[in-house]
Amino acid sequence: MTLFDQIFDPEIRPAIRIAAGDPRIERVPGMPDEETGLKRATERRQREFRTGRMLAREALRSLEVAPAVIPAADDRAPVWPEGIAGSITHCHDLCAAAVARKADGFVSIGLDLEPAEPLDADLVSEICADEERLWLAALPAASRGLFARTIFSAKECAYKCQYPLSGKVLDFHAMTISIDGNAGSFVARFNTDVPPFRTGDRLSGRFAIDGLHVLTAMALTSAALAYRGVHGGGRCP
Template sequence: MGLLAELFDGHVATAQGDPRSLAAVMYPIEQSYVSRATESRRREFAAGRSLARQAMASLGVPQAAIPAASDRAPVWPAGIVGSISHCSGLCVAAVARESQDCSSIGIDVEPATPLDEDLLDTICDDDELRWLARQAEPGRGLLAKAIFSAKESVYKAQYPLSRQIIGFHAVSVALDMASGSFLARFRVDAEPFLSGYQASGRIAITSEFIATSVALKNVKEKAAQRELSA
């Protein structure tokens, strides 16, 4: 589906829309979470939940509320993993049935504009900065924004499993724009992820948006195997 077409394999369902025009509906428990939020925040929240239900429906999953936990993370129905992201003019959702082939999902969308140069050192590690320095100047800022987006996707995918808040330098990203993919390497331990753990992701860029995705596989199984061998 448009921007999201190449971001996931067939077992992940996606949906996208413009939160400004989407006819979104919230369940009462969802409405209570954003009852004091601004109108734009309520609109984005509602769009994300509606799109997530649209994606779940394509998997044959019954309609259900998707409340937010105290840490603001979506609470998915049992047996479902997913991720929601939004930026100005676009909201996206990705969901899948939890399995060995899909332990967790992360998705992120950003405007296709250069990353603010003042944020480069905050977002990028030394390896990423050296790689960016070798890229042609006109597109360097956009690639930096792509690195930011990739890290956001990795964070969203790892958090439901680790419940740990990790910083931008906790993960190092290597983009491969020719193949529309990236490789993210953990530089810290965030159980069940250990330093050196690598996760592959995908990236798509249009004239308006950058989208990145990560689908983690067999994470719980690998963690159990480590415990047994310890």
């Protein structure tokens, strides 16, 4: 079993395509208009960008979407082809992209990869709220750092998932993460109104950890978004 096999819930998994690969491999330039912001980037950054785009097109191909340009907006968010929701992530040795069709009910996707290394202690206070730090403190000391890393990844994942709807840059205290270690799942709760999300709304995701990486993912469906709209403070599964 790979890191990616069970990262989305079984009900939605068949409609989502994921592709993963190594960003250290040299790649041919991407499609025209895609690389305008990349001219002065380091080689490492060029490789990770090209790998992300290549994997996104690989995932789109398995959805039977023709190769399409995926430009970066001024805010760096990828501009997906019409009718597609997706997300891209990379760390130094692994890159991944996930895509799904909006016609299948998907609104947005969040994906984040991190090295499976404890989060630096000084970052924990910057990233985690009191509630999250209390939860970490109750864990065996040996696993605290890795779960702090998982909270960090879950925040980045939820940030990417909410961004196509809100267009808002959020700081790390805009959401609180609750992790269910046994279920491999987490919930990101909004601590502030970020229209169309309201304080108390929750986005749910899953995480997987192998010896090398922490992966977090979530896919927001229109049904889940509508449920939130009706029930305010409800959970967006």
